[in-house]
Amino acid sequence: MTDQVAESEITSLPLSDGGRYVYCIIRSDRQREFGSIGIGGGQRVFTVAYQDLAAVVSDTPIVIYDPTRENVLAHEFVNETVMREHTVIPMSFGTVFRSEDDVTELLRSTYQAFSDVLEKMQDKIEFGLKVLWDRDKVVATLERENDEIRRLKDEISRHTTTSTYFARMQLGRLIDSAMEELSSRYVSDIHEALKPVAVASRSNKPIGDRMILNAAFLVDRAQEQAFDDRVKETSRKYEDVLAFKYSGPWPPYNFVNIKLKLEKAD
């Protein structure tokens, strides 16, 4: 045995007896391996079983993982890989257990809830849909097409109103409310178009000031193609005014709500 091997054995010893990073919970009655794709530089990803449930984990030192793009993508990539063959209950990013026993205890104590949710989520996947618009373009269109706004704007530019200041204020308010109306009409049109091909949907808070819709859709695997077609069709319908950012399939992050009773382990 060379020195190098001995050395790597020493460094791997405390690891294999150390913490476990948990990615998701699946149903599986046999030991599974998912390759060296884990967080923290390609750790081996494997399962810890309790009866017919299994936690998908990798070895980790006891650390707090920052939600950097690299770490979040590693977490995501494992879940995507596991999802190809299993229905998954995703764990939130950064969940580290101190030992394998603690992971088994998690499965044991939450067995019923995990089983119920796995059954409900059987063959369901999530898609994310973010819809953005170009505010300047929308304002320009409104100024052209909305009679009231156009009239007021003309008055301001010709200085025919007595108070330009108040006219401007009024113009701002008119534009704001017209935009709000327009945005909620787009959003409800999109929801209506996708509702028939989705099991459920959830709207999250839009990110940044260009986004008008930030939604997640739960879709039956059998409906994946139909959902996909409908999204593309809808995005074509609005291609002049709206940009669709469509992503997935994801594990059902937005549709699993199990409040785990976890406490800090020191």
Add this chain to the structure above:
Amino acid sequence: MGLLSNLLFFPVTGPVAGIKWSLGKVQKVVEEELTDDTAIKQDLMELQMQLELGDIDDDEYARRESEIMGRLRDVRAWRERLGKATSGGPVRVARDTDEE
């Protein structure tokens, strides 16, 4: 007694109580600001979005990401110092302590 004794014997009660109250309030606001990571997470999501939209490049992303991670770590440190719950780090299933 009551108001009269306050006026006669403790002429500074009013202002002192006032100062205490506002200090307490300031401390609460400061505490909330130090320990609330909602805005930081929102910033991180916006940054992510900007990268996906091609508004910023990888270098710019990395630079601003590390600044945001620093702020997240600060909040975590404050939360720990003030005895508040933190996310991340080792956890275990809560053992029921009151099993009567």
